[in-house]
Amino acid sequence: MDTSSEALTQPHQILIVSEDACQKVIGRHEAFQAVESVFSSMAKGSAYNFPVVREAIGHANALYGFKSGFDREGLVLGVKAGGYWPGNVVQGRTNHQSIVALFDPDTGQLKALVSGNYLTAIRTAASSAVSIAHLARKNAKVLGMIGAGFQSTFQLHAALEQRDFEKVVAWNTHPEHLTRLADVCREHNLPFEAVSLQALGSQSDVIITITSASEPLLQAAWVKPGTHLACMGTDTKGKQEIDHRILAQATVFTDEIDQSISIGEAQHAVTARILSAEQITPIGEVINGLHQGRQSEQEITLFDGTGVGLQDLAVASAAASLAEVRGLAQRVTL
Structure with a gap:
């Protein structure tokens, strides 16, 4: 048969x-x-x-x-x-x-x-939360949020579980959408303030960017020593949320190096030849204890979250x- x-x-x-x-x-x-x-x-x-x-x-x-x-x-x-x-x-x-x-x-x-x-929303928030858990200073007190779209509230909820933040500052292209983030802060009894991008950079110990920007929003001169940045919006060639010079100042981590240099935030720094693939560390190495992660209170750390399958x-x-x-x-x- x-x-x-x-x-x-x-x-x-x-x-x-x-x-x-x-x-x-x-x-x-x-x-x-x-x-x-x-x-x-x-x-x-x-x-x-x-x-x-x-x-x-x-x-x-x-x-x-x-x-x-x-x-x-x-x-x-x-x-x-x-x-x-x-x-x-x-x-x-x-x-x-x-x-x-x-x-x-x-x-x-x-x-x-x-x-x-x-x-997609909750795994993207989890990714930045993992980076905060492993890379942000333990005494981080001010969280800065750049972007107030659909995924921003997921990001904010997840981030607030990683450190004892005392204040949230935020900026968005359309300021009226910041009420989403203000509502989350109200749930957590946290002060919330809408600020300029420069003020956000100068105040924040942790910064999350979650936008669809195609040009830098945050300038290198505005980021203070000891900041941890989780750049979560750049996942396509041509997108960009921050000044690529920030990556030259920071210790850079990512989900996957190949994506980081091709479609992630690092694509622009690599193109400008101020960062190489060899200078980027998979965050899994920190999780596994193969890399120390943050090495000083003054170090700027950056997680390029490109979003992997x-x-x-x-x-x-x-x-x-x-x-x-x-x-x-x-x-x-x-």
């Missing part, structure tokens, strides 16, 4: 994990653990990202692409597909739209489809497992 055709048509089940289910099972703690763990695996060489595809599609001013990778330790294989639609916000939708497909690394079969919008796969895998256990995922037969 020829069973080859039967094998080809043998049905299998996949999990469908909705946006609502992701929000119920993945909080800041779960996201932090997943991201920190995968950064550690990347530094060990047991997890790696595949080349990123990210392009302007020539419609709706949208950027669309794919991020993928494989974690041998966690046996997580998959791809995130999605992008950035800047016009969505006026329609009441999230600008970032994505979905994660997880595959069985033993068979190649599709295992799960996981909604990626909320997970393995981050998405890590939180999506955790969401799929937790949603299945809690009966929040739908099973579909293919």
Whole structure:
């Protein structure tokens, strides 16, 4: 009997994990653990990202692409597909739209489809939070926020859990959106102040940039010694949030060096030849104890968070497992 055709048509089940289910099972703690763990695996060489595809599609001013990778330790294989639609916000939708497909690394079969919008926001916030946990001064008191878009509140909530901040200062292109951050600070009983970019730089011990800027917002002369910067918005060629000279003044860390120098904040400093790839350290080396991280109270540290596919796969895998256990995922037969 020829069973080859039967094998080809043998049905299998996949999990469908909705946006609502992701929000119920993945909080800041779960996201932090997943991201920190995968950064550690990347530094060990047991997890790696595949080349990123990210392009302007020539419609709706949208950027669309794919991020993928494989974690041998966690046996997580998959791809995130999605992008950035800047016009969505006026329609009441999230600008970032994505979905994660997880595959069985033993068979190649599709295992799960996981909604990626909320997970993108919380894993990006977890990434900057990991950098603050490992690189910011222990006595950091003032947090500066540059950007007040959808992801900014995720960033702020996560950052406030890493240090005993006493004040938050912020700047945004459209100042009226700063109310989002002010509301978060009110929840935490923290003083909040809208300030100029120069004032933000002079006051802040930790600065998070989370914008879609294509020219520097923060100048090198405005950043004081001992500051930790988490630059989270630059993930495409041509984007830029800060003066590239800041990277020459700082000890630079990143999620993945290849992305940092090609599509991250470091692309501009490398092009200007004031920074080389050899001067950038994967943050996983700090997590694993292979690099000291911050070496003095006066040192400026910078985390170039480009957003790697393995981050998405890590939180999506955790969401799929937790949603299945809690009966929040739908099973579909293919």
